[in-house]
Amino acid sequence: MIVDTLGLTDIPEEVLMKAHRYGEQIGADKVVIGPEGRRKENYVLAFWRGEGKNPFILGAIYSDGSDHLYSFHS
Incomplete structure (x- = not known):
């Protein structure tokens, strides 16, 4: 996987x-x-499969250690 x-x-x-x-x-x-944001303590993530133009899942990792993934497909 590419990061x-x-x-x-x-x-x-x-x-x-x-x-x-x-x-x-x-x-x-x-x-x-x-x-994510000016303070750059939080990070946004975008995940791709194959050669798609758009990510299939977005996410975030927050400075307090919590995180969340947002799926666009059921």
């Missing part, structure tokens, strides 16, 4: 590991991780 950090070098290791683990669990081929 794209959009060129960011300061993403915490635990965020990278959690995003990678979620990607493997849901069968994603690629996850893009980016900052």
Whole structure:
């Protein structure tokens, strides 16, 4: 699985590991991780399968350690 950090070098290791683990669990081929908001303490995730133009699941990992995934398919 490809993990794209959009060129960011300061993403915490635990965020990278959690995003990678979620990607493997849901069968994603690629996850893009980016900052959410100005403080850059929270991160948004977008998961892709194959060559699709749009992600099939979005998610977030928050600075307090909580997280959430949002599915677009039933």
